[in-house]
Amino acid sequence: MWSFSHIANELHEWLSSIFNPTWTLVIEMVLAGVAVIGLFAGLGLVLVLMERRVAAWIQIRLGPNRVGPQGLLQSLADTLKLIVKEGLTPNGADKLLFNIAPFIAMIVAMLLMAPIAFAKDFQLWDMNIGVLYVSAVSSIMVISILMAGWSSNNKYSLMGAMRSGAQIVSYELSAGLSILTIVVLTGSLQISDIIHSQATGWWIFKGHLPVWIAFVTFIIAVTAETNRAPFDLAEAESELTAGFHTEYSGMKFALFFLAEYINVFIVCAIGATLFLGGWMPFHIGNLTDFNRVMDYIPSSIWFFGKTFFMIFLIMWFRWTFPRLRIDQLLNLEWKYLLPISMINLLLATAMAILGWHF
Amino acid sequence: MLNEALKNKITGLLPTATFEEGGEWLNIQIDPKDWLPFAQQLRNDSDLNFDYLFCLTCIDWKTHLTMVYHLSSTTHRHNIVIKAKLDRDKPEIETVSHIWRTADFHEREVYEMFGVHFLNHPDLRLLILPDGWEGKNPLRKDFEDPINMIKL
Amino acid sequence: MFEEVGTTTEGDIIINVGPQHPATHGVLHLVITLNGETIKKVEPHLGFIHRSIEKMCESLTYRQFIYVTSRMDYLSSHINNHACALCVEKGLQVEVPPRAQVIRVLMDELTRIASHELWWGAMAMDLGAFTPFFHAFRERESINDIMEETCGARLTMNYMVPGGVMQDLHPDFQKRVKEFLQLYKRKIHEYDELVTGNIIFQNRMKGIGYLSPEDAVSYGCSGPAARGSGVSCDIRKVYPYEIYDKLEFDEVLETAGDSFARYMIRLREMQQSIRIIEQLIDNIPDGDFQAKTKAVLKLPKGEFYQRVETARGELGVYIVSEGGTTPYRIKFRSPGFSNLSVLDHIARGSKLGDLVAMMGTLDLVIPDIDR
Numbered sequence: 001m002w003s004f005s006h007i008a009n010e011l012h013e014w015l016s017s018i019f020n021p022t023w024t025l026v027i028e029m030v031l032a033g034v035a036v037i038g039l040f041a042g043l044g045l046v047l048v049l050m051e052r053r054v055a056a057w058i059q060i061r062l063g064p065n066r067v068g069p070q071g072l073l074q075s076l077a078d079t080l081k082l083i084v085k086e087g088l089t090p091n092g093a094d095k096l097l098f099n100i101a102p103f104i105a106m107i108v109a110m111l112l113m114a115p116i117a118f119a120k121d122f123q124l125w126d127m128n129i130g131v132l133y134v135s136a137v138s139s140i141m142v143i144s145i146l147m148a149g150w151s152s153n154n155k156y157s158l159m160g161a162m163r164s165g166a167q168i169v170s171y172e173l174s175a176g177l178s179i180l181t182i183v184v185l186t187g188s189l190q191i192s193d194i195i196h197s198q199a200t201g202w203w204i205f206k207g208h209l210p211v212w213i214a215f216v217t218f219i220i221a222v223t224a225e226t227n228r229a230p231f232d233l234a235e236a237e238s239e240l241t242a243g244f245h246t247e248y249s250g251m252k253f254a255l256f257f258l259a260e261y262i263n264v265f266i267v268c269a270i271g272a273t274l275f276l277g278g279w280m281p282f283h284i285g286n287l288t289d290f291n292r293v294m295d296y297i298p299s300s301i302w303f304f305g306k307t308f309f310m311i312f313l314i315m316w317f318r319w320t321f322p323r324l325r326i327d328q329l330l331n332l333e334w335k336y337l338l339p340i341s342m343i344n345l346l347l348a349t350a351m352a353i354l355g356w357h358f
Numbered sequence: 359m360l361n362e363a364l365k366n367k368i369t370g371l372l373p374t375a376t377f378e379e380g381g382e383w384l385n386i387q388i389d390p391k392d393w394l395p396f397a398q399q400l401r402n403d404s405d406l407n408f409d410y411l412f413c414l415t416c417i418d419w420k421t422h423l424t425m426v427y428h429l430s431s432t433t434h435r436h437n438i439v440i441k442a443k444l445d446r447d448k449p450e451i452e453t454v455s456h457i458w459r460t461a462d463f464h465e466r467e468v469y470e471m472f473g474v475h476f477l478n479h480p481d482l483r484l485l486i487l488p489d490g491w492e493g494k495n496p497l498r499k500d501f502e503d504p505i506n507m508i509k510l
Numbered sequence: 511m512f513e514e515v516g517t518t519t520e521g522d523i524i525i526n527v528g529p530q531h532p533a534t535h536g537v538l539h540l541v542i543t544l545n546g547e548t549i550k551k552v553e554p555h556l557g558f559i560h561r562s563i564e565k566m567c568e569s570l571t572y573r574q575f576i577y578v579t580s581r582m583d584y585l586s587s588h589i590n591n592h593a594c595a596l597c598v599e600k601g602l603q604v605e606v607p608p609r610a611q612v613i614r615v616l617m618d619e620l621t622r623i624a625s626h627e628l629w630w631g632a633m634a635m636d637l638g639a640f641t642p643f644f645h646a647f648r649e650r651e652s653i654n655d656i657m658e659e660t661c662g663a664r665l666t667m668n669y670m671v672p673g674g675v676m677q678d679l680h681p682d683f684q685k686r687v688k689e690f691l692q693l694y695k696r697k698i699h700e701y702d703e704l705v706t707g708n709i710i711f712q713n714r715m716k717g718i719g720y721l722s723p724e725d726a727v728s729y730g731c732s733g734p735a736a737r738g739s740g741v742s743c744d745i746r747k748v749y750p751y752e753i754y755d756k757l758e759f760d761e762v763l764e765t766a767g768d769s770f771a772r773y774m775i776r777l778r779e780m781q782q783s784i785r786i787i788e789q790l791i792d793n794i795p796d797g798d799f800q801a802k803t804k805a806v807l808k809l810p811k812g813e814f815y816q817r818v819e820t821a822r823g824e825l826g827v828y829i830v831s832e833g834g835t836t837p838y839r840i841k842f843r844s845p846g847f848s849n850l851s852v853l854d855h856i857a858r859g860s861k862l863g864d865l866v867a868m869m870g871t872l873d874l875v876i877p878d879i880d881r
Contacts, residue, residue: 059644155525159547159862229638230710238533238636238866320704322711323638325863326547381813382600409727412817413826413843428815428826428843432727432741435748439813460730463851486557486880497565507565 008122032124036113040262047261048075050308051315058319079254087250090153097151102248102255104144109262111137115191116269119279119300123192130191131183134270135176138225141263142168145227145234148256149244160243163326164234168225170333175221177341181214181348182207182274195278202277210348215275217341222267223314224329226260230321233329264311272306279303364436367405372396383428383437390425390442394452400429400438401457407431408438411458414465416472418498423449423472444474453479471497522550529558533636533866536876540853540865547861552854560880567840572598572672572807575837579827580666582842583878585625586820588617591670596751597816597827598672601809607798610674611753612790617657617669619783620687623694624653625821626776626783633773633870634705637714642705649697652690659686672807674800687791691784701777715770719856719868722767729855730848733823734779735872738772740765745819759786769864772871808835822846822873846878 011031015024049064049072056063064071089098115130117123127133142165149161183189185207186197197203203211224231235243245256272278279299283291324332350356361384368375368384372392378385388396400408413428427440442451453476455462465476466485473495476482484491495501528539537558543551563582567575576594580587592614599606606614631646654664659680661667669676680686705711721731726739736743744761746754762778764771809831816827823845830839849872857865 055640059641060648061644155523159525163547232638233863236638236863238638239863241532319641321639322634322705322708322714323863324710325714325861327861328710328713382815385813409724411730412732412824413815413828413841415828415841415843417830417839426828426841428828432743439815458730459725459728459855460848460851463847464730467847485555486560488557496562 036110036124039113040110040258043265044258044261045075045079047265047311048078048257050311051261051318054312054315055319058316082254083251085250087252088247090247092153093247094151094153097147098247099252101144101148101151102252102259104147105141105259106255106262108137108140108144109259109266111140112263112266116266117191117195117273117278118303119298122300126190126192129189131179131189131194131270131274134266135172135179138263138266139168139172141225141259144259145244148248152244152247154247156240156242157244157246160234160236160240160246163236164227164244166326167227167231167233167329170330171221171224171231171337174217174333174337174341175225177338177345178214178218178221179270179274180345181210181341184345184348185211185352187352191273191278195273195280198277198280199283201283202275202280204275207348207351210344210351211275213340213344214348215271217337217344218271218275219310219313220337221333222271223317224333226263226267226314228260228264228314229318230323231329232318232323233326236323238323264314265307268310268314269303269307271310272303276306276310277302278306360436364406364438367403368438371399371403378441381439383439385439385441387441387443390444390451393440393442394454396440397427397452397454397457400440405434407433409433409458411454411460411464414461414468416468416474416497418446418472420446420499422446423474425451425468425474427454449474450477451475452477455479471495473498527865533869534876535632535874538850538874538876538879542862542865544862547863549857549860549862549865552857552865554850554853556850556880558880559877561877563881564840564842567837569836571835572809572837575840576670576672577666577668579842580668581877582844582881583820583822583825583846583875584665585628585875586621586822587666588614588621588669589818589820590825591668592618592752593816593818593820593825593827595670595672596818597814597829598807598809600816601812601814601829601831602672602803602807604673604801604803606674606752606801608753608795609797610799610801612794613675613679613799614670615752615754615757616687616787616790616794617661617667617675619786620653620656622783622821623780624650624657626780627653629776629821629870629873630701630705633867633873634711636866636870637711639705639708639711642701645697645700645704649690649694652686652693656683656686656690659683671800673803674798676800678799679794684791684794687787691788691791694784698780706773706777712770714864714867715768715773715871716766717768717770718860718864719769719772719871720767721852721856725852725855726767729852731823731852732845732848733819733821733873734762734772734775735823735849735852737762738764738775738871739767743824745817745824749817751816751818757786757789759783769867769871776873806835808833809837820845822875822878823849842881844878844881846872846874846876847881850874850879 015027053063064074067074067077089095112134114125115127115133145164146161149157182203186194188194204215227234245253248256279302281294281297281302283294364384365377368386374389376387400406408429408431410430410432412430415426417424423444423446425442425444430437444451453465455465465479468474469476469482470484470487523544525542525544527542528534529537539555541553542549563578566578576591579590579594582590627646627650631643634642657667658664660683661669721739723739723741726736726741732743740763742761747761759782762775762782764775811833812831814829818825825845826843828841829837832838857868
């Protein structure tokens with residue numbers, strides 16, 4: 001069957017037949033890097049366009065529809081505009097930190113691409129601590145925001161950065177605990193193991209109550225972690241003008257922008273992998289005919305379908321809810337989400353030991 | 359309270375007050391020196407209870423300035439107008455911003471537009487005009503600005 | 511004015527909100543002293559759009575000056591014009607024909623709805639919800655279309671003249687207004703579903719920015735800002751003008767005094783405006799739309815004051831006449847100016863995010879404050 005793993009294997013064999021193993025590895029790494037960067041840029045463009053179209057659809061208007069067919073080239077044109085724009089550095093800014101911050105944001109987003117299984121056997125690095133890696137690396141994101149806010153020498157930026165610091169550090173706990181629920185049920189931190197454990201049914205169906213709670217907590221926590229409305233206090237347009245990236249312009253701003261969307265994609269991909277079975281097709285018990293039809297759909301379609309469904313959910317939140325206040329935001333995490341997810345983890349552990357899941 | 363009753367009541371409070379006829383509301387002409395105690399009486403007297411200062415402004419009559427206070431009562435629903443004549447060269451009157459808090463902003467506006475000094479005002483600074491306009495009073499009749507003012 | 515930057519001696523941050531800031535909806539400049547996220551002091555600096563309309567009016571005739579006032583509170587320009595027209599008529603002692611009176615009230619109430627629609631969208635946007643803005647504009651557009659048909663303009667309508675209105679209603683006016691009423695009734699539930707009932711929104715609004723009735727009166731607040739504290743101050747009820755004493759509508763009052771009360775007042779006020787329009791739309795009397803007045807208007811020597819209820823509160827027009835063709839002195843008591851003065855009082859001790867919500871509920875229109 002046509003699949004990514006098949007292509008990858010063919011490529012590997014072809015390269016091996018020409019070069020020695022070392023050079024094969026080097027070339028494969030370069031190819032993977034190029035692929036990630038290409039995916040990075042492509043996803044950014046697609047997600048920005050998707051956001052604008054979803055927003056337009058919710059807000060009873062048309063959205064971008066002039067550049068290219070159906071406005072599909074709009075984000076390309078915007079990128080071009082941002083590239084040719086001058087990237088200003090304010091006089092009082094800490095120049096080094098100010099210029100490094102957007103790159104750190106982007107590097108973090110790129111690093112997070114590594115363990116994601118885009119399709120069956122199509123994964124850059126299937127490390128044995130995949131889930132831990134994701135939650136560890138994603139916390140570096142806060143450093144870039146703090147750097148940007150601090151070095152801008154702007155009080156709005158500083159306040160945005162401080163809010164963001166408090167917010168990301170707090171919500172990481174709930175996100176981590178809800179991820180742990182699945183790890184407990186699966187017994188592995190490896191992404192491929194987690195996906196294979198869902199061959200008989202996605203965790204959202206198999207795990208019932210604890211997984212549902214974990215799923216809801218996860219969505220709330222990652223929305224907050226990626227600084228999206230209703231948790232966009234770091235940017236808080238109507239309060240802090242643009243929060244931590246007030247002083248950024250041109251491509252440096254675009255990198256923050258891109259990193260935000262890639263982060264959204266990654267957390268949604270993780271969510272889809274953990275709760276919705278990653279690239280696993282949808283199966284119903286013994287309906288073999290139905291299952292065969294489902295198997296026929298390529299695994300990459302399954303993965304991207306689930307991921308984009310979750311992205312759509314997060315966009316829907318953004319265009320519907322008003323923003324929380326900073327104390328309400330922290331109350332929500334420390335007084336509600338964290339206790340709930342801790343109890344939920346106990347529940348999931350008990351369930352895993354007693355074998356109550358399907 | 360009707361105008362006639364108000365008039366009697368106010369004559370009792372401040373015998374030096376004079377009344378103007380013909381307006382929609384009772385017009386009371388007072389001496390600026392009497393203003394602060396009189397204002398307190400107007401605010402605190404339970405029959406009068408003028409708790410709502412809905413307009414505070416000044417008129418430049420070229421020979422003198424007149425402070426105009428429009429007062430209303432939210433409980434008795436009666437209105438009066440207080441007028442106080444000020445010297446044009448050295449206009450001074452007691453502030454009432456502690457009696458009616460809204461007077462704070464309105465007095466600052468009158469201060470910059472007419473140059474009236476409100477004694478004991480907590481924060482008498484320019485509010486609307488930018489820095490450097492102290493002493494120039496745009497709403498006075500003799501104010502000239504050849505660049506920005508167009509004569510029709 | 512700009513020397514207040516940096517930090518205070520106690521280590522509090524001073525930030526400048528505005529004159530260009532998304533939350534001020536105009537060129538308002540607030541100097542805010544912050545302790546962390548908590549507000550210690552708010553100091554408004556005005557005048558960025560000060561055009562000295564009062565001075566301009568001193569050199570304009572009684573027919574001309576009305577149209578400058580459209581530029582004060584541009585969201586209730588009809589009502590501003592109405593106040594000026596009434597004040598001039600008071601001086602001239604002109605009897606306005608019944609048709610003109612009804613047209614004026616209809617236009618006022620449509621303006622009030624349009625203004626509250628815009629406020630609703632902008633208010634939600636202040637709180638970070640962008641979608642309501644577009645939903646609000648959907649209804650507001652149809653009001654603007656009605657205005658455009660009859661008055662020829664969409665924002666500064668300049669429709670009122672001393673003695674009546676400038677021209678007769680467009681023949682489609684009644685039909686279009688009825689269509690609008692239907693549209694409004696079909697869509698109004700969306701407002702509650704999208705914003706009012708939202709738990710985040712309610713948590714952001716309830717108990718925030720408390721204004722006691724005594725303070726509301728003392729600070730000279732009027733309109734929804736004061737009625738949210740339970741102060742009965744609707745000029746249409748208290749000192750009726752035009753035909754408001756013959757109409758059936760309620761003065762909307764809430765007693766909580768917080769941001770949510772002020773929010774609910776405006777939503778419920780729109781319903782009352784709809785009620786007024788429904789009473790009048792089928793009962794527009796025939797006759798003249800304008801009283802016969804002289805070409806050159808001269809007010810007798812004296813002082814004339816007219817209070818009306820705009821969408822933001824009490825607007826007072828104070829004309830001092832020396833008997834000439836132009837006013838000797840004119841004073842606009844604008845609702846926004848007094849409502850703004852209460853901001854420092856209610857904002858102290860709350861969070862920066864709430865300041866934006868409070869400014870939203872006070873419904874500040876900056877040209878109205880600066881004049």
